[in-house]
Every structure is written in structure tokens, then in C-alpha cells.
Amino acid sequence: MTDAISSILSQIRAHEMRARGPLADAPAGTAINPQALRPDGVDRATGVQAPGFSQTLNNALDNVSRVQHESAELQKAFEMGDPRADLARVMVAMQQSSVAFKATAEVRNRLVQSYQDVMNMPI
Structure with missing residues (x-):
């Protein structure tokens, strides 16, 4: 059962990395950090619209x-x-x-x- 959960989690993480696109190299913490994004959802550092x-x-x-x-x-x-x-x-x-x-x-x-x-x- 644990292997199945680990497999699902790894697939979700891989999909998340693909979904980020240009932000894939950004550390995971910046996606949640409210100071990293402007109010309109644009990343302050790269200027890319976050999905x-x-x-x-x-x-x-x-x-x-x-x-x-x-x-x-x-x-x-x-x-x-x-x-x-x-x-x-x-x-x-x-x-x-x-x-x-x-x-x-x-x-x-x-x-x-x-x-x-x-x-x-x-x-």
C-alpha cells in the first residue's frame, strides 16, 4: 500500500513540475510564498504569470x-x-x-x- 501511495505522490509531483512550465526551476517554496507573487498573480522575480x-x-x-x-x-x-x-x-x-x-x-x-x-x- 505504501508503494502505491508513493507512486501516486511521485506522479502528482511530476505533473506539478510539468504544469509549472517556465517556473519548473523555481524552488517549491516560492509557489506558496505570498510575497513572491504580485496581487495579479505574476511572479515578482521572473515576471511570468503563475498558473x-x-x-x-x-x-x-x-x-x-x-x-x-x-x-x-x-x-x-x-x-x-x-x-x-x-x-x-x-x-x-x-x-x-x-x-x-x-x-x-x-x-x-x-x-x-x-x-x-x-x-x-x-x-
Whole structure:
């Protein structure tokens, strides 16, 4: 179980690094540091617009959709008898698709729980 969690965390971190784009070399702490960004979301040091939460979430959802689509295409190719689509590749692609979907569902569940926690806070 711990290996699965570590694998998911490493995939999330890798996706986060890809999503940052030009900010990939920036230390992770500057993304959270409120003084590092101007009020309009532009990084003070580089002048690059930092991706927002919605953009990062959309990128993650697009990536999950892409992985699922590729898995389905590979599965279909295997069923049609394509020699390039061997069983091992199909199974790995299906597992990657499954892990990506489960991670996305878990993120959604935690976001909903966080929203409910905030809404139930006393004023």
C-alpha cells in the first residue's frame, strides 16, 4: 500500500513540475510564498504569470482524460490483433489509467470535504 501511495505522490509531483512550465526551476517554496507573487498573480522575480488553481486542475483532468483515451486505444488495438500492442503494454496502460482516475477521484473527494469544512465553520 505504501508503494502505491508513493507512486501516486511521485506522479502528482511530476505533473506539478510539468504544469509549472517556465517556473519548473523555481524552488517549491516560492509557489506558496505570498510575497513572491504580485496581487495579479505574476511572479515578482521572473515576471511570468503563475498558473492558477483552476488551470492546474484543468491540466490534471486533461491528463487523466488523455491517459484513459490512450489506454482505450491500446486496448482496442490489442483486440484487433495489432502486433505492436502486446498484452503487457495494454495491462500497464490500463493500470496507469486506473491509478490516474482514482487519484483524481480522491482529489475531488478531498476538495468537497474541504469545502464542506469551510462552509460549516462558525463565523
